[in-house]
Amino acid sequence: MGGFRHLFGPVPSRRLGLSLGVDLVPPKTCLYDCLFCQIGRTMNPTLNRAEFVPVQEVLTEFEQWLAEGGRADHLTLAGAGEPTLHLRFGDVLQGLRDRSTIPTVLLSNGALLFLPEVREAARLADIVKVSWSAWDESSWRRINRPHPDLTFAQVSDGIRRFAASCPRQLWVEVFIVPGLNDSHSALRTIAEQVNALSAARIHLNTATRPPADPAIRPASIETLRQAALLFHPPAEIPDISPSRPQTGPLAGSSLPETLRRHPATAAQLAQLLERPEPELAAELDALARRGLIRRIVREGQIWYGPPD
Numbered sequence: 001m002g003g004f005r006h007l008f009g010p011v012p013s014r015r016l017g018l019s020l021g022v023d024l025v026p027p028k029t030c031l032y033d034c035l036f037c038q039i040g041r042t043m044n045p046t047l048n049r050a051e052f053v054p055v056q057e058v059l060t061e062f063e064q065w066l067a068e069g070g071r072a073d074h075l076t077l078a079g080a081g082e083p084t085l086h087l088r089f090g091d092v093l094q095g096l097r098d099r100s101t102i103p104t105v106l107l108s109n110g111a112l113l114f115l116p117e118v119r120e121a122a123r124l125a126d127i128v129k130v131s132w133s134a135w136d137e138s139s140w141r142r143i144n145r146p147h148p149d150l151t152f153a154q155v156s157d158g159i160r161r162f163a164a165s166c167p168r169q170l171w172v173e174v175f176i177v178p179g180l181n182d183s184h185s186a187l188r189t190i191a192e193q194v195n196a197l198s199a200a201r202i203h204l205n206t207a208t209r210p211p212a213d214p215a216i217r218p219a220s221i222e223t224l225r226q227a228a229l230l231f232h233p234p235a236e237i238p239d240i241s242p243s244r245p246q247t248g249p250l251a252g253s254s255l256p257e258t259l260r261r262h263p264a265t266a267a268q269l270a271q272l273l274e275r276p277e278p279e280l281a282a283e284l285d286a287l288a289r290r291g292l293i294r295r296i297v298r299e300g301q302i303w304y305g306p307p308d
Helices: 055-065 088-097 116-122 137-144 152-165 184-195 223-228 255-261 264-273 277-289
Strands: 007-013 016-024 074-077 103-106 128-129 170-174 201-205 295-296 301-305
Touching: 007 055, 007 184, 007 255, 016 055, 055 088, 074 088, 088 103, 088 184, 137 152, 152 184, 170 184, 201 223, 255 277, 255 301, 264 277, 264 301, 277 295, 277 301
Parallel strands: 016 074, 074 103, 103 128, 128 170, 170 201
Antiparallel strands: 007 016, 295 301
């Protein structure tokens, strides 16, 4: 399989199994410039929604992927930016549902859920996963670095409105950044806000892949365990070991296209592609020398991700 512009993976996800990514916006088109983003910096945060890629083109690729025997546990609107910035992301969700029984996921920062039309379109996903990693305007601006025309009150109210109508669809991710939101008082306040959403599942996350700000380090497993107890239901803790590959065929994209959206190690990719790791590492290093991907050394491990 290959040659797709808008599909990537399936890639291994700690919570979604094998996830086929559906990328609807150019890199890095987002409302946020989060310190911890694995895709890198957002140089020009935007609020402007548009039909960045044709809906029919995306659905035609998905039909081809199915015809070629593609398999995945979930179909996830995600990738190199914020999917709700695509004006017709709801039509994409509906088209995927019409063509397959694979559950759909909207992986979003939730910043546009204050718009009624975005909430309505989001309801077409089987799972809507949003972020909530700050507790007030100041902490939100430090951690998420949003577009200046957004406010924390506006974004949090939008997520609350969606949660009130679709709590069983809602998953919430809390990204813990040591030194910024890992104090007991900060985590207790975040937990009180998130618990009020009555979300189906709550996940903790931390910087297991190279973040946009190289100074960011992962939270300790003990911090995550203590934080998890503050949430209802208790928050789920990820496996924060540096490399935990899962098996499954990589389909739909070239290596640079996949790594632009989902950084990985040579070991992870070798298992996915069923290729010898030394051979694949040599190929990845060659791509890095050509500037098509970036080689990142972090915590003593080599990662490959989007170019600078």
